[in-house]
Amino acid sequence: MGGFQMKCFRIALALTVAAMALGIGSASAAEKPKLAMILKTLSAPYWQIVVAGAREAADKNGADLVVLGPPTEDAVEQQINMVQDVLAQKPDALIFSPSQPPTAVGVLNKFAQAKIPVILVDTGMPEGFTDYVTFIGTDNYAAGQAGGEALVKVLKKGDKVLLLDGAPGNPAMTDRVDGAKERLDAAGIVIGARQPAYSDRERAFSVTQNVLQSTPDIAAVFAGNDDEALGAMRALKQNGKDVPVIGVNADDDALHAILAGDLYGSVAQSNYQMGVLGVEKALAAIKGEAVDKRIDSGAELITRDNAQALLDQRADLTK
Template sequence: MKKISVVLLILVLFLIPANVFAQGGKEVDTAASGGKMKVSMVLKTLSSEYWKRVVAGADEAAAKYNVDLTKLGPPSEDAIEQQINMVQDALTANPVALIFSPSQPATAVNVLNSAKAKGIPVILVDTPMPDGFTDYATFIGTENYAAGKLGAEAIIKKVGKSGKVVIIEGAPGNPTTTQRADGAQDAFKAAGYEILSRQPGYSDREKAYTTMQNILQVNKKVDAVFASNDEMALGALRALQQAKVNAAVVGTDGNKGALESILADGLFGSVAQKPEMMGYLAVENAIKLSKGETIEKRIDSGVDVITKETAQAALDKL
């Protein structure tokens, strides 16, 4: 009887398909992806320059490591429910890891709990989850409060130790843009600046343009503007130029349009994140997790403050 059982066990082992194997303690079927490891990425959107740069870095790593990378994102950063639905769809594909940038982190708790229940590790990119939520593998991104503070300090160095400033942040509930605005606001207050207004621009150029127009109807004297991303900075700049108000405007991200504006004496500067590095590191660490390796809980992708002196070199790197 024992001999028959052993023979049956050997037969079962030989019948297991070669495309089914264990990664990090989880069975993964790679048949549908041509033998490649499957990784899913859901970003806030795929339409803006910043997120296209994140995708470019992820694609580079996927090509290098032979990864089947699925990339999803709603048409705009405020399409919160649509993004959550995309995450749910991504989880049904049973990837070895989910790379995720939550548009509104508080609404993503349940779907990340679903990822945990399925044994799918989550790599957060750019935007962290709320304080106290720890069911994710790692966060890869910028220290956003410090980035905002650096941007404000660049303005203070140009304008001087006092002035009137407007702060434009992203959508309410978006910790990335809120933390940048917090850092900038604290730096301005410490330098004795008057905060004329702090309002959301929803990470959108046209919405920030309208926001800045409305602010200028009440405040004719503006010395500086800090925006939590470059798209909003460019929108605010257009409103200032139309109103013939000369103010130092600093954005965040270091996108191509912002760098070109800096060189053309439009924006004063940009706190440049490294989105390509975020995307690349996300895929690289997904592979490490699939192999059962231990990774850091937080990985800082770094920032640079770019002004006219360094804008051309930064543009050449893009």
Template sequence: MNKTAKLFLSIGLMTSLLLAACTDNSTSSSSSSSDADPNISVVLKTLSSPYWKYVEAGAKKAGEDLGVNVTIVGPSAESEVIQQVNMLEDQLSQSPDAIVVSPSQPDTVIPTLEKAAKDVPVLLIDSDADFKGKVTFIGTENYTAGQEGGKKLASLLQSGDKVVLISGALGNPATDERIKGAKDALEQAGMLIVSEQPADSDKTKALSVMENILEKDSEIKGVFAANDDMALGVLRAVQAKNLDIKIFGTDGTEEAVQSILDGGLTGTVAQSPYNMGYQGVEYAVKAAKGEDVESRIDSGIDIIQKDNAQKQLEFLQTIGK
């Protein structure tokens, strides 16, 4: 091989190494095709709970189906509001073509969202917020979800029965609205709300909260929890006392649905987290291309109890693969 050929071979090898280095991906979660495709950022409340894993799965699948780059991030817990704001700002600094956000505390993040909306389409999922420039909100009407869950729980009880409400992190609009809806429905049906306690959407905290409530009052007949993790924590406390208490959660996670089949939880208000994630990316791509998007898209709810739990479980197992 002459010197010229060796030189071109060396240059070719160096170029290949540089290209390989440039394709290294260290993002929290992504599905991608090529740099020429739209880049969609998704900032969730957390990536640590089953509910948000379904949202993440939907967003990833949309990225694959539509052939776009999707980066998904979220803090370690829903209560880590400042961490979420920092992640949002970090994603915006990377100049995405559109950004999908589920704000843990809308009031805290609105200034950042308003600033972002001047340069990039901003779409909200799961939890809504009012700010100038928002493209759309995709999700369940959380008040309605709580209200329907409260109605179903009340239908299994007697007027005057004692009921407990377990809420999420204080200031979380999604869980706050669910509790408000459930409370209105339960009180209208004649139930007596004897305790309303926050458990930060955490299973272990809900267990502790319910243990304390039952120490003071063992005549509780029903519990509505603003998410399934908290409902499952409540269930552990109730089972430890060997009490017969109807427990409703919210979200429709696989663990909750399996618990219903096993005779644990009474029911759950199933939202459509997978669809929220999928549609969030789908409409973000449309917005990035300048296409019209409806200002509000309702993803709907289903009440899951023993009669339809198996069907729901099979669906969740399919999307969880």
């Protein structure tokens, strides 16, 4: 884990401890807006960067911020339990990224009944819950299209691609893979396999190893996030295959792998900005200000041409 990622991780852990020790409803800072942020996990670099952005905005605006998240993205029940516990603490606003949105409908409707503003980041909600203030996030389908288009440029018609999806029911990951598939299908690229890897590096390694046994002529991999891409990359290298692999998120580990020539690229989300905007829009909602229902935080394809610039930019953010 790089220095920036470790710093973000320490922030996330400190905030989690603060939530358990003090409770969101602590009277010691009653004059400050109390914000709760619940993410899909705190263990992945992508989410640690979201936390860093949120922390910057909270400090700048004088808000109390507590961040919670389960150890892995597929710990859905644990995440929902966290949301229920936070509801009992009655924060002034909730900033939330649901691991499996349908499972969160019931508890989020309770937030609406309690008149607690809900800000969604990274992942939206189904029609069962529409009383959120805003959804801040990447157009995941478009991000996947960008990754798929990048592979189309280096593949030929008939080549086989492995698609690595997230946990079943994770719409952000599914949208990314669907977007990539749309561009690959249009170019005559064959989908050799599409498998869930649960946003996890080790699972992606195992899945890719298994796919290579049945489909050894895989010519490229598109993964819904960088942990999956890095796991696939390791499996490919162990099997003596040097093929382009593209992920999503542009985590520091992925950027270093891109610079080393091991990964072909990654589609970067503006996850730091998601954290900043999540806090800013939560505070605006608390004040009764108008907030756009949908805010696109943007995405960009990262290759060896611009990976170092992104690393430098992140280093500047932590000075």
